Structure formats: C-alpha cells, structure tokens
Amino acid sequence: MRRISYIILGVLIGLFGLGILINPIIYHTGLRYQFDFTDVRWPFGGGLIILGAFFIWSSFRKKAIETEKTSRDEKKVLMCPKCIKPFYKKDCEDLKCPDCQAPLEELSGFYERHPELKNR
Ligand SMILES: [Zn+2]
Structure with a gap:
C-alpha cells in the first residue's frame, strides 16, 4: 500500500474514533440498527484515535526507514x-x-x- 493510503486510512479511523467520543450512538438507517458505544466510548473511541495516529506515524516511519536504507546503500x-x-x-x-x-x-x-x- 502507498503512503498516502495509510495516511487517509489513519485519518478516517481517527475521525471515526473522534465521532464516537462526541456522539457514541450511531443509528444505521440501512440496517435499522442502533450502535450504542456509550459504555465503551473512551476505550473504543480513544483506541481508534490511537490506531489512526499509529497508521499515520508508521507511514512516516516507513518513509524514514526507506530513506535511511537508500542513503546507506549509496555509501556502500x-x-x-x-x-x-x-x-x-x-x-x-x-x-x-x-x-x-x-x-x-x-x-x-x-x-x-x-x-x-x-x-x-
Ligand atoms: Zn576496474
């Protein structure tokens, strides 16, 4: 997967987590089902934000590793x-x-x- 898709995915996961923190009750019109995250809003929403941040962080980390490897290769x-x-x-x-x-x-x-x- 490319770096940009990691960042987008990370942002989406983070926003979803943030949305649960703000409004933990999601009503799915298609399924006619109500998801109630009120009891788990902090561990679940917070966990999603951390997961999203990790995705973004790891995409930059990956890039740093690649750059490091290239420069090491050039000095070989x-x-x-x-x-x-x-x-x-x-x-x-x-x-x-x-x-x-x-x-x-x-x-x-x-x-x-x-x-x-x-x-x-
Ligand atoms: Zn020679």
Whole structure:
C-alpha cells in the first residue's frame, strides 16, 4: 500500500474514533440498527484515535526507514576485482567498474574471495 493510503486510512479511523467520543450512538438507517458505544466510548473511541495516529506515524516511519536504507546503500563501497579500486555504489551504473567495466563485488569478504590480491 502507498503512503498516502495509510495516511487517509489513519485519518478516517481517527475521525471515526473522534465521532464516537462526541456522539457514541450511531443509528444505521440501512440496517435499522442502533450502535450504542456509550459504555465503551473512551476505550473504543480513544483506541481508534490511537490506531489512526499509529497508521499515520508508521507511514512516516516507513518513509524514514526507506530513506535511511537508500542513503546507506549509496555509501556502500564496491570493489573492482580487476583494478582493485574501491568505488561508491552510487557512482557505478549497473554495478560495473567505471574504469574497466568489470562487474564490481561487495567490499565485505572481497579479500577472502581474492586472497591473491592482498599483497598487490
Ligand atoms: Zn576496474
């Protein structure tokens, strides 16, 4: 689901909760049934407001996590096994070496995979 739908859902749930706090008796004309939330108006209405706020909060939190992940990814260093040079992931298209077009490898474990390159 997209962030905007989380926010809309959160606002709707929150408004429904607020509506129950203001007017706990809802008469459903279609069902001809009266919902009476008077006894549970504070836990129910309050709970819905908290749930709505949580939806909105989590959508922003999600965005923050994504941004964090992207920036961490961009700072990731990749190694070219041919030129033995480190490159930032954000500078390399298609994970290829900008100098020699060799496929880049992750820095972690690079020298374990290529022990012969250690003393160059
Ligand atoms: Zn290279």
